[in-house]
Amino acid sequence: MSDGDEDWVLSADMLRDYQDPGTPPGTLRPAEGESGPSRIIVTSYGADDSSVQETSDPASLDRLGDDGRVHWIHVIGLADVKVIEQLGASFLLHPLALEDVMTLGQRPKAEDYEDSLFAIFQYLSVTATRLRKTQIALFLGKDFVITFQPGGPDLLAPVRERIVKGRGRLRTKGACYLAYAVVDLVIDSTFPALEELGKELDDVEDAILENPDREDVERLQAVRRELLLLRQVLWAQREVVGRLAREEHDLMPDDVRIYYRDCYDHAVQAMEVSENFREMASGLLDIYLSSLSHRLNEVMRVLTIISTVFMPLSFLAGVYGMNFDTRHPLNMPELGWRYGYVSFWVVAIGMVSVMLWQFRRRGWI
Amino acid sequence: MSDGDEDWVLSADMLRDYQDPGTPPGTLRPAEGESGPSRIIVTSYGADDSSVQETSDPASLDRLGDDGRVHWIHVIGLADVKVIEQLGASFLLHPLALEDVMTLGQRPKAEDYEDSLFAIFQYLSVTATRLRKTQIALFLGKDFVITFQPGGPDLLAPVRERIVKGRGRLRTKGACYLAYAVVDLVIDSTFPALEELGKELDDVEDAILENPDREDVERLQAVRRELLLLRQVLWAQREVVGRLAREEHDLMPDDVRIYYRDCYDHAVQAMEVSENFREMASGLLDIYLSSLSHRLNEVMRVLTIISTVFMPLSFLAGVYGMNFDTRHPLNMPELGWRYGYVSFWVVAIGMVSVMLWQFRRRGWI
């Protein structure tokens, strides 16, 4: 998906990775394109201390107890169905939610289960003007947060770093604030992505204003498609964060809700920017088309001027190239005139002058 | 409808099969295009066992009792008014609902009758880029589900198979969950259909980017029309599933409602994808038009260059083809020059060079 020369496959980008109709809900299977074992990074912290450990055995997580500390389990890699199932069993996660975790390309959403909140987001990045979505799934419980991402570099490392370094309010405000930190990171990932697309739009605009070319339209169309994809994610994401910021929930104390409201503002802003980009892109297409139209006018004007000047002249030359028998006095007496040829040029230059004057009067030249 | 060469009949696709104005409501008549007897497949199951039997006599269904088991009656073929009427009488189905069952091409909808829920969906499939809707009607009662489809292969077979094989939660969660399984199957039928249309869009895009042709626009227009039809269905379907997932109802326990919510998410996603496809299709039209415009520019540039180069040259040749009487010294003395012809070529080549340089300066060649 990151190769520029690769063929664009619309349906693959737009359609999520769906299961065959008729599959029982809650059926787990390895996520599309994932392989290898999962990494499990467990971060536990209280106000005063924190610990990070990495494991690949979910069984060890059962021992995470009701010790008043917050536990954050981050799973990287979604190929290992057993790990996911065991986590689900330990923390009483709903099978439908687990199915969503394993199905990449999901629409961002939030579900409210009995004693946990479940949400799906898309971490956005742009490589070579192609938008890349990385699905982040999140469970929030009373004293734990569980997050999932597909295999690759750990996207949530900055949050863990803040915990370890004890920066900000992270250590003192409980699991809900931790969840906010994750959501905030993911929402804010939109801005660099938007910046990339904005730069590409700027480039295309410069190219179109400079010298509109067919290739520019294709680049423009590519950006428009990415913006379509982006909008789909941003709308849903805005809605999800809006719900978290608005709805009353036991797991969401009021002083943390304020942070979600801030995050909601960012989501709205991202959406507005993407809408503006879409409008600008369609404005660029207008410019491109009007440039083509303008250039055609210019070309046709040149052609018409040339034709209008030289067709009558050629006709005139053709006339005096005729072979009428000049022995009859009425047949082309001009040919025998002393100043015939000179007169021809005088007439020709006069005609051209009149035409050029006409063209100038009409603003054609 | 599956033939590519068949004439498209808009009104037939867009307009449902309506009855003459003034017909009393609840009047049953064989569904449009249906014939032959109906197949009735009765599936009864409890947590531990299941039985499937097929009959063509609805009278036998009266014996389905209040035995705590769930009964699913699936009717295939909508030509036999008597069967439908008898079912309606046995299960106290509302005549308006029965009329809707028999009228194909209905808008998806859900109606809430006293002790049953009634819903209509459209099972979607795409054959040769034409969208085909197959109407599925569903009644949900306390311990029964009755479904109807037009004649043809049994579309709901995967659900029955899951019952028989005892896969998933189907056997343990009552009639409402069975209804969910049916709705889920129908909603998920959208994704393969969307995939087909997406592939066609990809093809058209490749064709347009390669070498835009008139035929491509017609293909594009065909896809757009299918997307229009699709959208009409998807909007309504989303609304229907949304109501089922949201509204309180005796027949809908809370733990099943969660599944409808999941199904609603799928419906929303399908709708978003179809909207994106629509936008992409209109983007492709823009590309097509700008390609034509671009090509016209290119063609006209060639014409203008050729004309601009050869018209003055032809005029020059025409001049020296004139027959002025060269006995007068002012008449075309060039003709008598020793290097006249050579000079002609020098001038001609000089003019062409100047013009080509001009064209290059303007970026025309």
Added chain:
Amino acid sequence: MSDGDEDWVLSADMLRDYQDPGTPPGTLRPAEGESGPSRIIVTSYGADDSSVQETSDPASLDRLGDDGRVHWIHVIGLADVKVIEQLGASFLLHPLALEDVMTLGQRPKAEDYEDSLFAIFQYLSVTATRLRKTQIALFLGKDFVITFQPGGPDLLAPVRERIVKGRGRLRTKGACYLAYAVVDLVIDSTFPALEELGKELDDVEDAILENPDREDVERLQAVRRELLLLRQVLWAQREVVGRLAREEHDLMPDDVRIYYRDCYDHAVQAMEVSENFREMASGLLDIYLSSLSHRLNEVMRVLTIISTVFMPLSFLAGVYGMNFDTRHPLNMPELGWRYGYVSFWVVAIGMVSVMLWQFRRRGWI
């Protein structure tokens, strides 16, 4: 309005027949375009019998008593202000409502007066692709229904026929169900009208795909205008039926409300179809424009090919038509060559071949 050659008068179609600003409300005057006496058809029925009588004297209607039967008074022709006034006085109809009855081209609406419901609908028909609206006004009281239509054939005859023949539930369900039967008839009149417009769209599409012509755009534009008019009616009508189906009202028992819900579904469907037609019409315009653009390309290609081939050839021929004095050896020695003429043709044919090869390479021929 049914003449194809008549001039289209937009404002007349779009604007209802309004009264001068400042006219006191409730002022009755004969409806625009109506003349002659009104026909009054009185249908009275109970569960077991029915009677129909026609009168032109509204005074006789005072005797319609509180006999438990339902009375339906249908007035055809809206020129006779006295009849309307007398009816209004007998049945306590609000003057504003009566003014609406007499003002044709009204927006469909429903008003809830103290002990009656008042509604206005538009019966739709299409003649020669022109939409014709016929205004049906309806008052619903406890045991009476009063309807009004402009002069012409009795549009509500099918309902009366069902009463007389005792078909359906009409005789047993009271005045509210009778009103439903009327509303249903009017709403369902949309479908044949839509079918006509759909056929015209199909025709225009065939014409445009076959051989796009200027006249096709005018036909298309005519359909678009009718669809605009239609939409205006359908939106309002949908809203009106929706209110009847949704709002609690003493005159509207719950078991009849279900029928209005069904009617509402039809109104929604009609509206969706008309929206789809509108989108298709604008898609057809796109096709038309792209066809013109395509044809222009084709024409220009032919012109460019012809010019590119023949301009150099003509120049060449012009060169050897020059009259340089061949006594100087450098002046056009080719003319004296033994194979000069043959060489000319060889060069000419060679040039043409190169050009044709170039054209083929660029995909122009």
Added chain:
Amino acid sequence: MSDGDEDWVLSADMLRDYQDPGTPPGTLRPAEGESGPSRIIVTSYGADDSSVQETSDPASLDRLGDDGRVHWIHVIGLADVKVIEQLGASFLLHPLALEDVMTLGQRPKAEDYEDSLFAIFQYLSVTATRLRKTQIALFLGKDFVITFQPGGPDLLAPVRERIVKGRGRLRTKGACYLAYAVVDLVIDSTFPALEELGKELDDVEDAILENPDREDVERLQAVRRELLLLRQVLWAQREVVGRLAREEHDLMPDDVRIYYRDCYDHAVQAMEVSENFREMASGLLDIYLSSLSHRLNEVMRVLTIISTVFMPLSFLAGVYGMNFDTRHPLNMPELGWRYGYVSFWVVAIGMVSVMLWQFRRRGWI
């Protein structure tokens, strides 16, 4: 604004006459473009009698007492700040409302002050296809109505006439009904204005269908701009009347509210018509563009046919005008043939025939 040749000043039409940012609210200054003293027309009436008097001294109005009669004070001319201030003091009008009265070009709005209702409307008229807004401000109290309009003919005269002549219900229904009469008059002023714009649209359409010209587009664009302005007013006006018709208020008895509902229907209808006009205007632009495109096709076809026919012929004539030395037998032997010239014409006419046949086959002629 009524001169057709005057330059259109967009910003002046669209932007209301705003005060400098930072001006304290409630600052009164003479309304833009107003001068001279104000006329004050006081109409007092009870069920049985009415009196009209004109004054220019607001002090005399203090004597209008609590005599059970309705008092209507109509102020014409908004240059005299003192009059307005004195009225405000006598009737306890809010300073913000008074500022709005003096600021022309306001958005229609309704404000609910403690014991009065305040509303602003725009009386619409069309002169020479330019829309003219005249601001009508209205205060409704328990037994008085105060209205303001800029200097000029008395726009509300028809209402006063109805009071004096005792026509309709005006004299018996109190101040609220009087306010309704004013609002109704203003709302209904939209229809003649719409009719004017509709006629202009019809004219433009006829012109475009007849012979599309550049001037037509400018006329069309002028109408579109007026429709934009109109829409802005109509949306707000609809909203204002809707609020009056819907919201409970002490000053608004239920039997008068029904009249406001009727007025609301008119406002909705006006808005729908203006929306339809907008769509029609943009449809006309489509027609204009497609006409241009069509005409270009036609012109280019003629050019291509002419070129295609005559370029080869001219080449042929050019060939036989060459001066190859015919003493060599291979050099242009055709020139010496007995039937050479005849053959030339035969070939020429044959070529033309083939081409014309080709053109006809392609549908070009």
Added chain:
Amino acid sequence: MSDGDEDWVLSADMLRDYQDPGTPPGTLRPAEGESGPSRIIVTSYGADDSSVQETSDPASLDRLGDDGRVHWIHVIGLADVKVIEQLGASFLLHPLALEDVMTLGQRPKAEDYEDSLFAIFQYLSVTATRLRKTQIALFLGKDFVITFQPGGPDLLAPVRERIVKGRGRLRTKGACYLAYAVVDLVIDSTFPALEELGKELDDVEDAILENPDREDVERLQAVRRELLLLRQVLWAQREVVGRLAREEHDLMPDDVRIYYRDCYDHAVQAMEVSENFREMASGLLDIYLSSLSHRLNEVMRVLTIISTVFMPLSFLAGVYGMNFDTRHPLNMPELGWRYGYVSFWVVAIGMVSVMLWQFRRRGWI
């Protein structure tokens, strides 16, 4: 940003100045582009007196007491993090709000903290057709208002002047009214900005109607982009003022709320005007494109007329320039006619006449 020749950087204008994803919320850093110390202007007033003092040491502000007077602290310059932090500590401002204060380019918003209201607005100005946003942040407490703006001239000076001069109600109505005065000033800054853009639109329109040029489209596109940016601000601003005018809040007495309602009306009006400008801008693009199309038609008509007239004539002249051997009587006997040359001209002039007549008949000349 105020230089006309500077390159437009879309992303910079559209995207606010965002922090890196993962930054802890509430992290303060100097605002983008700000430097130098902050100016702090403290205005204290009661009904009878007022004092203004300027300081750069926020510590002195702690002494502002509970003396019943209103204190307004206006901070100019956002580079000095310490000043902001100290203010936050003194007045118990929320860290998230302070972060928003320091992040320029924020979306206008209002937040409701426990005992203060926080709002962000954008003061708008237009320089050389470029929109410039200056962020104004505002905290409203029981008896204080704190406002922040980036470095530069004091934008809120007019409000301070009104306090000092004792004009209007400012001194008597408490902190909430002061906040209103600030909001009103900022909202009203939109109108001069809109006026500037409106003038530019007028200019572009004149240019396009006069002589459409490529440069005009670029100017038009620039205005459209500014309108996009403007709309984003205006929508949010309208929403913010609407919330202030609507929602109940301890800090907002009812008699002040009325002023916010007035301010809301202005915000709505500004938004409507900007929407109308957007529509007008896209109408201008239509005009431009149709002008180009029209001009192309005109040019092509000239070309076609010239070609159609002179190609046949040239062919004719070419024919009589052929060198068929006139010793054969059938070879070009016309050349030997006495009136051959005269006949040629008669035929030529006749052909031209017929063609011109044809062109006139088709309305081409």
